[in-house]
Amino acid sequence: MNKKGNILLLFSCCFLILLGLQVFYIHNSYQLEEKELNREARLIADSVLVEMEHLKKGMREDSLIKHLLKLDTQERATDKIIQYNLNLSKSTEHFNQLIDQLMEQRTKGTGFRIALKNEIYSINDLRLKKELLPPETPIVLYETKDKIEKGNLINEGKWNSDVHHQNTDQSTDEYYKSVIKSRSMFELLNVRSLIIQKIIPLCVISLSILIFLLYLFRKTLKNIELQNRKIAQLHTTIDSIAHELNTPITTLKFAIASVQETTSTHLLERQVRKLEHIVASIHTVEQTTDLVTEQEIKQFIQQLKNSYPSLTITATIQFNKNERLTKQALELILSNLVDNSSKYKANNVEIRLSFGTRVELLITDDGMGIPKEEQQHVFEKYYRISRTENHEINGLGVGLYLVKNTVERYNGTVEIISGSGKGTTFKIALPNEK
Structure with a gap:
């Protein structure tokens, strides 16, 4: 996967994580708002229930029980008759009107639509040991015009009732004992719309942030692509210039060779060699396969000292055998590293060469050093460290690029040990087998 693909993958993962966090945060906000709104609605419902208890004054429980008992003694009393006599009585309608009025007063200005209901859901006759209330058919004492759909329990009540019933037909007194259970329930019917109204600004802000991040990422990708195209064009231009210089350099060499040797010709020869070195550093292709010998290494190091x-260049050479490294490759590595040391204010350079089971090169200087954050980039073609001192130093930024390419061609490794103002050490290891 290329660099752009890696960036896209990384951004996608981060964006999905951020999206998940936003969804989680909004979901939690929804739940918190729902809990808070239900708490407020319950407080209103509680206050309405307290007021209704004052107005009800022991509303009809005993008379309702008497009515049920009477129906029970008549046997075969149907559920419809019970509901008709209890739920649609004038007193129930009266209390329903009261609770609607109270609820309207309490919810005024809140935007709440609260449904409230008070009911008896169990009457257990202790004498007959039976449930008098039909299953799932509670007696609604009062409720709001807005009906409960799911409902939240506010409170439950349980009490014993002793009822004295005088049967005039048979001139007898009857006593009944029963356990009565009641409950009050409420529901905030428009809770969802209220929550949505509250969290809409949060959703809009979250969505805006995500869209803005996508926009910035898209713009960043376009800028990166534009910069890459410009860099590629620059590289092509420099390579083309270097290629075009080969012809005039060759012509100059023939011209200098054909004239009589003078002081000027020596100066011209040095300048032509310098041009050749610059062109070679831009695009060098190894042309020879001659393996370097110990004597050639010593001669080249002496040339470096003269150049x-x-x-102050010191060298230590341990030479057992050389099975792979060519003269051209070694000279390219050493010349570029020593040239860098000279450019970047070094006074001393130490070279250690070891030819054994591996070829190991250690080049250390006491120059300006390379900042740690720049070390991963210095091997890139045409890359130069961004610091004030570098503006005064000539260079194309290809020396270390060529070193790295040469080392990789031999399946070797190159390591930098450096820091700003601490000098630089290059450790190079190459296989030494055919």
Whole structure:
């Protein structure tokens, strides 16, 4: 996967995580708002129930029981008759009107639609040991015009009732004992719409943030692509210039060779060699397969000492065998690393070469060093460290790129040990087998 693909994958993962966090946060906000609104609605419902208890004054429980008992003694009393006599009585209608009025007063200005109901759901005759109230058919004492759909329990009541019933037909007194259970329930019917009204601003802000992040990412990708195209064009231009310089350099070499040797010709030869080195550093292709010998290594190090008189170069060579490394490759590595040391204010350079089961090169200087955050980029083609001192130093930013390419061509590794103002050490290891 390319760099752009990695960026897209990383952004997608981060975006999905952020989206999940936003959804989780909104979901939690929804639940908290629902809990708070139901709490407020319950307080209103409680206050209405307290007021209704004052107005009810022991409303009809005993008379209702007498009525049920009477129907029970007549046997075969139907559920419809019971509901007709209890729920549609004038007193029930009166209390329903009262509770609607109270609820309207309590919810005025809140936007709440609260349904409230008080009912008896069980009457157990202790004498007959039977349930007098038909299953799932509670006696509604009063309720709001808005009916409960699911309902939340406010409170439950349970009490014993002693009823004295005088039967005038048979001139007898009858006593009944029963256990009565009642409950009060409420429901905030428009809770969902109220929550949505409260969390809409939060949703809009969250959505706006996500859209803005997508917009910024899209713009960033476009800028990166534009910069990459510009860099690619720059690389192509530099490579083309270097290629075009080969012809005039060759012409100059023939021209210098054909004239009489003078002081000027020596100067021209040095300048032509310098041009050749610059062109070679831009696109070098290894042309020879001659393996470097110990003597050639010593000769080249001496050339480096002569070429960089401002540097104190020390070298340690341990040479057992060389099975792979060519002269051209070694000279390219050493010349570019020593040239960098010279450019970046080094005074001393130490070179250690070891040719055994592996070829190991250790080049250490006491120059300006390379900041840690820049070390991963210095091997990129045309890359130069962004610091003030570098503006005064000439270079194309290809030396370390060529070193890295050469090392990788031999399946080797290169490591940097450095820091700002602490000098630089390059550790290179290459296989030494055919």
